[in-house]
Amino acid sequence: MIQQRYVRDNKDQGQRILLASLIAGAIFFVLLTRLWYLQIVDSERLVELSEINRLRFVPVAASRGAILDRNGRILVGNTPSFSVAVVPQEVKDKDALLASLAGYLGLDLAELRQRWDKGKGRAKYYPIVIASGISRDQLEFLEENQLRLPGIDLEVKPVREYPNGTLAAHLLGYIGEISEQELDAEQFSEYNSGDYVGKSGLERSWERFLHGVDGGRQIEVDARGRYLRTLRETRPTVGNSMVLTIDIDLQKAAENAFGDRAGAAVLMDVNSGEILAFASNPAFDPALFAGRLDPEVWKSYLEDKRHPLENKALKGQYPPGSTFKIITALAGLEHGLIDEKTTVVCRGSYEVGKDKFNCWDKKGHGVVDLKRALRESCDVYFYQLGERLGVDRIAEMASRFGLGEATGVGLENEKGGLVPTTAWKEKKYGKKWFRGETLPVSIGQGYTLMTPIQLTAMTAALATEGTMYRPHLVKQVVDPDGKVLKEFKPEMIRRLDIKPASYRLVKEGLLAVVNEPRGTGAAARLYEVKVAGKTGTSQVVKMRDGKKELAYQYRDHALFVAFAPFDKPEVAVSVVIEHGEHGGAAAAPVAGAILRSYFEKKGVIRKPVPRSAKEEGEDASPERERQEEKQQ
Amino acid sequence: MIDRRLFTNFDWVFFGLALLLVAIGIMNIYSASASYRITGLPFHLKQLSWLGAGLLLMVAVCSIDYHIFEDLSYWFYGAVLLMLLLVMVVGRTSMGATRWLHLGFVNIQPSEPMKIVIVMTLARYFSRFGSQDGLGFRDMGYPLLLVGIPALLIMKQPDLGTAILVLLVAGTVMLFVGIRWSVIATGLLAFIPAVYLGWHYYLRDYQKNRILNFLNPERDPLGSGYHLIQSKIAVGSGGIIGKGYLKGTQTQLRFLPEQHTDFAFSVFAEEWGLVGSLVLLVIYLLLVLWGLHIAGRCNDRFGRLLAVGVTAMLCWHIVINIGMVIGLFPVVGVPLPFLSYGGTSLITSMTAVAILLNISMRRFMF
Numbered sequence: 001m002i003q004q005r006y007v008r009d010n011k012d013q014g015q016r017i018l019l020a021s022l023i024a025g026a027i028f029f030v031l032l033t034r035l036w037y038l039q040i041v042d043s044e045r046l047v048e049l050s051e052i053n054r055l056r057f058v059p060v061a062a063s064r065g066a067i068l069d070r071n072g073r074i075l076v077g078n079t080p081s082f083s084v085a086v087v088p089q090e091v092k093d094k095d096a097l098l099a100s101l102a103g104y105l106g107l108d109l110a111e112l113r114q115r116w117d118k119g120k121g122r123a124k125y126y127p128i129v130i131a132s133g134i135s136r137d138q139l140e141f142l143e144e145n146q147l148r149l150p151g152i153d154l155e156v157k158p159v160r161e162y163p164n165g166t167l168a169a170h171l172l173g174y175i176g177e178i179s180e181q182e183l184d185a186e187q188f189s190e191y192n193s194g195d196y197v198g199k200s201g202l203e204r205s206w207e208r209f210l211h212g213v214d215g216g217r218q219i220e221v222d223a224r225g226r227y228l229r230t231l232r233e234t235r236p237t238v239g240n241s242m243v244l245t246i247d248i249d250l251q252k253a254a255e256n257a258f259g260d261r262a263g264a265a266v267l268m269d270v271n272s273g274e275i276l277a278f279a280s281n282p283a284f285d286p287a288l289f290a291g292r293l294d295p296e297v298w299k300s301y302l303e304d305k306r307h308p309l310e311n312k313a314l315k316g317q318y319p320p321g322s323t324f325k326i327i328t329a330l331a332g333l334e335h336g337l338i339d340e341k342t343t344v345v346c347r348g349s350y351e352v353g354k355d356k357f358n359c360w361d362k363k364g365h366g367v368v369d370l371k372r373a374l375r376e377s378c379d380v381y382f383y384q385l386g387e388r389l390g391v392d393r394i395a396e397m398a399s400r401f402g403l404g405e406a407t408g409v410g411l412e413n414e415k416g417g418l419v420p421t422t423a424w425k426e427k428k429y430g431k432k433w434f435r436g437e438t439l440p441v442s443i444g445q446g447y448t449l450m451t452p453i454q455l456t457a458m459t460a461a462l463a464t465e466g467t468m469y470r471p472h473l474v475k476q477v478v479d480p481d482g483k484v485l486k487e488f489k490p491e492m493i494r495r496l497d498i499k500p501a502s503y504r505l506v507k508e509g510l511l512a513v514v515n516e517p518r519g520t521g522a523a524a525r526l527y528e529v530k531v532a533g534k535t536g537t538s539q540v541v542k543m544r545d546g547k548k549e550l551a552y553q554y555r556d557h558a559l560f561v562a563f564a565p566f567d568k569p570e571v572a573v574s575v576v577i578e579h580g581e582h583g584g585a586a587a588a589p590v591a592g593a594i595l596r597s598y599f600e601k602k603g604v605i606r607k608p609v610p611r612s613a614k615e616e617g618e619d620a621s622p623e624r625e626r627q628e629e630k631q632q
Numbered sequence: 633m634i635d636r637r638l639f640t641n642f643d644w645v646f647f648g649l650a651l652l653l654v655a656i657g658i659m660n661i662y663s664a665s666a667s668y669r670i671t672g673l674p675f676h677l678k679q680l681s682w683l684g685a686g687l688l689l690m691v692a693v694c695s696i697d698y699h700i701f702e703d704l705s706y707w708f709y710g711a712v713l714l715m716l717l718l719v720m721v722v723g724r725t726s727m728g729a730t731r732w733l734h735l736g737f738v739n740i741q742p743s744e745p746m747k748i749v750i751v752m753t754l755a756r757y758f759s760r761f762g763s764q765d766g767l768g769f770r771d772m773g774y775p776l777l778l779v780g781i782p783a784l785l786i787m788k789q790p791d792l793g794t795a796i797l798v799l800l801v802a803g804t805v806m807l808f809v810g811i812r813w814s815v816i817a818t819g820l821l822a823f824i825p826a827v828y829l830g831w832h833y834y835l836r837d838y839q840k841n842r843i844l845n846f847l848n849p850e851r852d853p854l855g856s857g858y859h860l861i862q863s864k865i866a867v868g869s870g871g872i873i874g875k876g877y878l879k880g881t882q883t884q885l886r887f888l889p890e891q892h893t894d895f896a897f898s899v900f901a902e903e904w905g906l907v908g909s910l911v912l913l914v915i916y917l918l919l920v921l922w923g924l925h926i927a928g929r930c931n932d933r934f935g936r937l938l939a940v941g942v943t944a945m946l947c948w949h950i951v952i953n954i955g956m957v958i959g960l961f962p963v964v965g966v967p968l969p970f971l972s973y974g975g976t977s978l979i980t981s982m983t984a985v986a987i988l989l990n991i992s993m994r995r996f997m998f
Binding site (some may be wrong): 013014016017018020023024025027028030031032034035036038040042043045046047049050051218569 | 951
């Protein structure tokens with residue numbers, strides 16, 4: 001039985017093998033038929049195609065999307081730029097061609113050679129860009145002489161244009177040719193070398209949306225490689241544009257207020273988290289990065305001790321100085337350690353053990369309560385409060401405000417600042433926290449670090465009494481047809497659990513800072529709108545001997561945070577002036593100017609009428625206007 | 633273990649066919665990459681070093697009696713399936729697909745060994761459960777599950793070419809075992825809604841585009857249709873006797889995409905013409921027929937099914953790749969055994985050959 005089955009099985013299997021062989025043979029026969037068709041029947045046509053196969057594929061770069069301000073005014077647009085490319089396949093005498101191009105364009109021959117070599121690995125019909133950003137005159141000249149320069153290809157492509165010059169340079173960022181490392185990265189898997197990508201700022205962080213889809217032309221050229229006709233074309237798709245929360249006018253006002261001083265300012269709508277101005281000074285010129293960056297300019301940027309390439313609003317981490325007293329005060333109030341009546345006697349310094357901690361005013365403030373401590377920024381009051389609180393309770397209050405972590409503003413590499421705790425120090429240095437270290441922390445010195453965005457976010461949360469919106473810069477992403485792809489609505493990220501009375505006390509203190517006699521922030525006062533703010537002066541180096549003039553890089557940073565209007569807060573602003581020495585003297589006027597321009601724009605404050613307008617207007621008598629203003 | 637009879641029974645013809653193909657492959661890779669500017673070792677030398685590794689592996693595979701694979705097949709299956717799952721979790725992504733598993737010193741692509749392991753697994757399964765009058769619905773459930781899970785995982789990566797290959801190879805083995813006509817008819821009927829659902833819910837856009845561009849290459853002459861058009865021009869312009877070694881204009885001017893890997897056959901056909909292609913096809917056909925012959929000579933059911941499955945794997949690779957570059961199938965990334973550059977492909981093909989040699993030389997050991 002088994003024997004029988006075995007035999008039958010084997011016979012059956014033998015047939016199957018035969019069948020399988022026949023099927024395999026048949027399939028191969030089909031392949032062969034097809035080959036016969038291609039290589040004999042259709043061969044003539046295909047041979048011809050291969051001979052005239054000078055079908056070239058020329059990529060057409062897509063325009064990047066524009067970046068607009070909140071009112072649709074252009075911050076970054078595009079403008080056509082002309083470039084010369086060379087198609088290696090059609091070049092007869094490479095050296096002669098490059099030499100004559102160098103001559104016509106007034107460029108360095110070695111540089112052209114270098115460009116040529118960069119394109120070597122690619123297909124020989126693929127154009128290599130030899131020089132970009134040539135002038136219209138040069139373009140016309142080359143067009144006329146194209147016959148004598150076989151193999152050149154003149155291209156028009158869009159490049160970035162910055163109608164406002166250096167305005168918001170750090171925020172916008174710049175673009176540049178994709179680097180080797182970037183080409184290897186996954187996110188750039190569909191890019192080719194020679195493509196332009198965002199290198200910093202929004203251009204980098206929002207590359208995915210801005211880039212667009214490159215198109216291409218399939219063109220036919222004759223045996224000498226000259227263009228005959230375009231066979232097919234896929235149009236590039238323009239990238240999406242972005243509508244920012246930024247207001248060009250306010251951005252300008254913020255940047256102008258700095259003059260040539262280094263620093264950062266962030267102005268934010270407290271009721272939505274929309275950032276209206278995001279300034280980092282001094283700026284660089286983003287247009288210079290799109291083409292060949294002049295080494296001299298690059299060097300000057302690198303050597304400038306004010307660090308123009310650094311985005312200070314995003315990545316600058318500063319000791320918050322006395323602006324941090326907002327946090328210390330709230331912690332004290334919430335833990336019931338102080339109330340509005342608690343007083344401290346300031347004699348100009350405070351001693352813990354052997355260490356003596358000075359108040360900024362060595363004469364001392366005398367008897368101070370919370371309001372006065374804030375108004376006059378008495379350090380001794382907060383030393384004592386901080387000592388009673390301990391560093392961890394201060395840190396706990398700071399982290400309620402989200403300090404110590406990045407706010408998620410929508411730009412890469414945002415810094416998170418630092419809120420020290422005993423556990424942090426243990427981990428970082430393996431050492432215990434000393435009681436004496438708490439004192440500097442309570443006045444925003446020591447290890448504590450904050451970014452300008454965090455300073456603004458903290459002030460905004462105080463203004464709204466605990467409702468924190470995520471600070472953001474992008475309002476909408478709009479596709480080329482005008483369809484809104486993404487809309488960024490205000491996002492409430494925290495609702496702080498702090499007693500309303502605590503907020504009120506601190507806010508009143510901040511109102512006094514700006515509006516009462518002996519307040520440190522009087523320079524930010526606006527007569528039409530009630531401003532509340534806090535000054536800060538943060539030490540860069542610890543030891544100061546007397547009144548001797550310090551070198552620039554050792555001078556104190558000047559800070560100021562403010563919100564307005566006091567009764568119904570709309571905006572919060574923070575200003576950091578690097579090495580500006582005094583918060584009240586250097587930063588407060590800048591904050592004041594920014595707030596003034598905001599309220600001027602809103603129409604709450606009348607703009608001073610320019611002289612030319614006065615002459616044009618018939619009955620615009622300035623005296624009368626001023627009288628009307630007073631009546632209101 | 634090492635029996636003298638093993639040497640006398642060594643299938644030199646089959647081994648020779650495989651080596652001949654590798655030699656043609658390396659010669660062809662040299663031409664295909666002649667226009668490349670390469671940093672590091674040139675491709676044909678790299679392929680040569682892969683050949684060395686492949687030969688060592690062949691010796692190893694041949695020295696083990698293939699009946700051991702019968703006992704180990706489920707373990708292999710489990711291990712490779714686990715690797716496929718790991719790829720999903722911690723795989724390395726390149727070009728939008730996650731196929732690689734990083735094992736410290738070496739990167740492996742578990743979908744490759746799965747091609748062979750699935751054959752072993754099915755051979756093992758059907759060596760115990762086969763029925764005289766063909767497989768019915770009930771007999772199909774378990775083996776379909778065995779094939780379906782890895783196929784789905786591979787498709788998810790996404791690697792449509794390999795997934796289709798696994799399914800085709802498994803299908804071939806099952807057909808060889810015998811399936812009832814009623815099951816085949818039902819399968820064909822179910823195919824239509826499956827295609828519909830797959831198209832609408834499963835395939836990614838780029839995969840759909842490949843299929844659409846295959847059906848109508850003019851649809852996207854700049855994108856993926858471009859590859860097909862240029863490949864057809866290359867093959868067709870080769871004519872009867874070809875343009876000559878290293879003289880293919882399509883190849884040397886680099887109109888062909890991935891000409892040293894997936895489109896290696898276009899390079900060969902352009903430079904050697906119909907005559908060369910015919911010779912190459914005949915060698916490939918001989919290889920396949922010899923593989924089936926080995927299966928026919930084998931006396932145990934496991935060995936026979938294993939031989940059929942492994943041969944089917946080689947055969948489908950050849951047919952799909954060549955069919956693809958001459959415009960019979962859509963462009964799916966399936967390499968041509970022995971001709972395409974790439975260590976993974978060469979090692980898989982040589983392992984397949986080694987398994988067949990193994991079965992062949994132990995045909996009298998039963």
